[in-house]
Amino acid sequence: MTAVAVRPAGHRSGRATGVARFVARRLVMLVATLFTSSFVIFGALYLAPGDAVSTLSGSRTLSPQAVAALREQYHLDDPFLARYFQWLGDTLLHGDLGTSITYREDVSSVIAARMGVTFQLVLYAALIIVVVGVGLGLLSGLRGGVVDTSILVVTTVFAAVPSFVAATVLLSAFAVGLGWFPAVGTGEGLAGTLWHLTLPAVALALASLAIVSRITRVAVRTELGREHVQTAISRGIPYPALVRRHVLRNASIPVTTVVGITIASLFGMSAVVEQTFGLGGLGSALVEASLARDVAVVQGVALVFVTAFVVVNTLVDVAYAVLDPRVKAGSRAS
């Protein structure tokens, strides 16, 4: 290793521009990723077996006029790339994602109507993951002993339970059995929404919560064992300050990454939970549309999910750059 030359970019302003540059680079990557995934999502229609018309019509028998209308609407007689850019233009400029053949409505209005509940659900689950998952992990990592062992056992069980099992068990225990929570629907107002979404959010969060808790535990343990923590101990820094300033601060870097990826993946997982609890969200729309071969809706929802996933990941990357001053130096080399 050569000695690192001392750069003058150490001032607060220097770091701020560094972070700004990093964020700008991430935004460019975000757009590139979305562009690529839109291409894949669009192309998938033509990779599906059978010809595009039968895929679009859901294999229903159509009159020649209807087939002609479909061909016209989807520009099926144009070359592939032209069609793609036409579709992308409609999507970006007019928010037009086509028409759903099952709902007989614009895909964009189907999505708009169902987006709210999915985002609420994911947000609620994310909150549970952060508060409970990170909380348990900290407790486990810092305390050790019986507390640690108990948390480890519980989270191991949680991690092994897929969300559809969790959803079914929670539903039969707390909704049907004990009657504490409603079994279906979304409720009115904030309190009603929270009450209705609690079981679905817990079902969605459970496995991820367990993983986040274990990652947090390991991160805390790793940081506690670091040499710089030893230095702080040897300087007589009191334990609470030691934990806050050196252990939690440093452990927040890997924990943020895992929490972000976990939350991003909740969008996809929401489908199962929404189906179980009868929530008419994007996830259940995706499932229903797939079964009905309603391609336009599948494309639209997939596009929303991919966007949400990529945006959350970008936020994580930015958080990472803010939390870890070394990221800036690393990104320069890449």
Next chain:
Amino acid sequence: MTVPVLEVDRLVVDVLVEGEPRTVLHEVSLSLGEGEALGLVGESGSGKSMTARAVARLLPPGARTSGTIRYGGHDVRTLKGGALRDYRGDVALVFQDPRAHVNPVRRIGDFMTEALRTLHGVDKHTAAKRAAAALADVGIADGERRLEQYPHELSGGLLQRVVIATMLLTEPKLLLADEPTTALDVTTQAEVMAILDELRQERGMALLFITHDLDLAGAVCDRTAVMYAGQIVETRESAKLHEDPLHPYTAALVTARPAVDRAVDRLAAIPGRSVSAFEAPDGCPFAPRCPHAVDACHQERPPAEYVDGGLVRCIRADELRGRLAEEVAFHD
């Protein structure tokens, strides 16, 4: 010598390795007066760092100790709470790798002023001023700028100087330096050593200097203790260690140093491999590798005895004295 600042007496340390207690230090005794520098020299695994860790109360969990570590009229081993924090304020440590020992995600200024702010209630502004002044003391001119930087933006040598400056902020009475220059290149090494030496003499700090470099210890320290397999085999004035070693291991170490003034075909090496305290045989731990070993050496551990103002653990020390000096002289 005046009243010693630190006095370690027959310190034995066992640590847990995979649940089994293993002896890492065996009856280590040393003392350090105000403003005095003692070198602690030995191979990897000889127990040098463990001695510093025991003194700093940084032994791994489950470690067991016996003997005494006396500082300011108390046995360091039994200090608790506020008394332990006060003691830690008096004793500063500088480690081998500054990069690992400074929190990478906090600014230099934060690292430097942390103890002042959290323990001594110094306000942020005053603490920063004192930190910049301390940086100037170790030859870092643009201190205020450095305080805003992160550890990864500084070179190893610069960071080690930052660490030393930081330790000085709390005005310690005793500095434990565990191979502080090993990770640095040679010119930086010399600078860091010069700073340490100067500060010790200016401030009357006692210095326990741990190194595997016999010459470096001799250059900085009044006395040098040589460790082998968890015990100190010889403590002697540094100057005499090279000319008139009392222990065959010291003599072998001196002979094994490459000479700077001429090329040799082959460096002298000590036959066999160095052992840790727990795997040391009965009797003298060096006996299996010692060219002067006799049957009696394998029977029991040699006690520490005074010879010519030095302390040595070798039953043949008196009779070997001239011969070891000759061996060393022949090498030089």
